[in-house]
Amino acid sequence: MSWKNIRGHDAQVDHFRKLLKAGRLPHALLFVGPPSVGKTLFARTLAQGLLCDTNPPETIAPCGHCPSCKQVEAETHPDFIVARRPEDKSDLPIKVIREEVCAKLALKPMMGKYRVAIVEDADELTTQAANAFLKTLEEPGPGSVLILIGSNPDAQLETIVSRCQVVRFEPLSVDDIEAILKQRGLVTQSAEAHQLALQAEGSVSRALALADHDYQDARRAILHELSSDSAPSGPRLARLLEDHAKTAGKEAADQRRRAVAVLEDLTRFLRDVLWTGAGLTAPSGDAAMAEAAAALASWCEPENVFAAADRCMTAIDQIQANAHLGTALTAWAHDLCRILAGQSPSTPGR
Ligand SMILES: [Zn+2]
Incomplete structure (x- = not known):
């Protein structure tokens, strides 16, 4: 890890250097901003800078080569703690917070001046788990630094926000x-x-997804299915998306991420359809989408396009909450085709 790999957040790096120089690094930080702009990578690089054996913490300049830098990278450093939502859970359980974060942060650093904990999915803390932090926030352990990573302060409990320094990251x-x-x-x-x-x-994650050839092929096929003259087919649409998700490999979490990326993309596509239908220039500026958007706008009612976008967002929520991927995609594709055709979705159990 190195600041060279982090772009667009120089002001935040300066901010931390000044705080450290003045000896005023807060014990608790809340990083907020849109997903995939580098908040987690920033937090990890900051931790590495604080724990590096070669360069002093004040410089937050991780050398990248010393044992501590390597251990932070591998998440094996005794003064570095990372908590994230387990793959099979829909939120961050209190057990993880109590045992993995609070108990360990209360101890003295084993090697240097600092002990750093990163909580990656702070938006998904249960109220109970968030409350478990309060003692840690009120009476921080010596040299402890807690970094919560979330989307925006409104997603956190007021009691947490008021005890953290909020650091904002822009797109x-x-x-x-x-x-x-x-x-x-x-x-x-x-x-x-x-x-x-x-x-x-x-x-960044959207850019990386777009640069992937598998993704571009799947996207072309899905857009074609949705915008062709004949009504789209639910089973065909579900299969296209499921097959693409499987190109991520065997891990269910990777397959989910891949499916969500396509659904997010389709939500943007449907937004383009609305703009195109209203005679405006589509906001995405995406040439591949423009043609399909014009085709769909020519036969689909705007309120149906709107409802379809809403159905994509529901599917994203379900998949992120660990619904069975195949079942969620089948229901989504069935509903989407009916909605676009102006029929009620009528999936049982929705
Ligand atoms: Zn180092």
């Missing part, structure tokens, strides 16, 4: 995303990188 600029795509060797042509960066709307 990344087109230039930053373009540079990340090139840095990772995913795109070599500047024009292609620029086009993908525009479509990514500030999100």
Whole structure:
């Protein structure tokens, strides 16, 4: 990890350097901002900088090579704690917070001056789990630094927010995303990188998904299915999306992420359909979507497009809450086709 790999957040790096220089690093931080702009990578690099054996913490300049830097990277450093929602749970359980975070943060650092805990899915803390933090926030252990990562302060309990310093992260600029795509060797042509960066709307994970050839093929097929003259077929649509999700490998969590990326993309596509139908320029500026959007707008009523977008968001929520992927996609595709055709969804058990 290195600050060189983090783009668009120089002001936040400066902010932390100043705090450390003045000896005023807060014990509790709440990082907020849209998903996939680098908040977690920022938190991990900050932790590495605080725990590095070679460079002093005040510089927050992790060398990347010393045993501590390597242990932070591998999540094996005794003064580095990471808590995230377990793959099979829909929220962050209190047991994880009590045993993995609070109990360990109360101890003295074993190696250096700091003990750092990162809680990755702070939006998904149960009220009970969030309350378990209060003692840790009121009486922090020596050298302890707790970093909660969430989407926005409104998603957290007021009692938590008021005890944390809130650090905001903005969506990344087109230039930053373009540079990340090139840095990772995913795109070599500047024009292609620029086009993908525009479509990514500030999100690195969306840019990475768009740069993937499997994804582009699946997306083309799904858009074709939705916008062709004949009514789209639910089973065909479900199969397209499920097959694409399976290209992520055997891990259910990876398959879920892949399916969610497509559903988010389709939500944006349906937004484009609404704009196109109203005679406006579609906001995504995505050429591949524009043609399909015009085709769908030509036969589908705007209220149905709106309801279809809503159904995509419900499916995203269900999948993120660990619903069975195949079942959720089958129900979604069935409903979507009926909604677009102006019929009631009528899936049993919805
Ligand atoms: Zn180091």
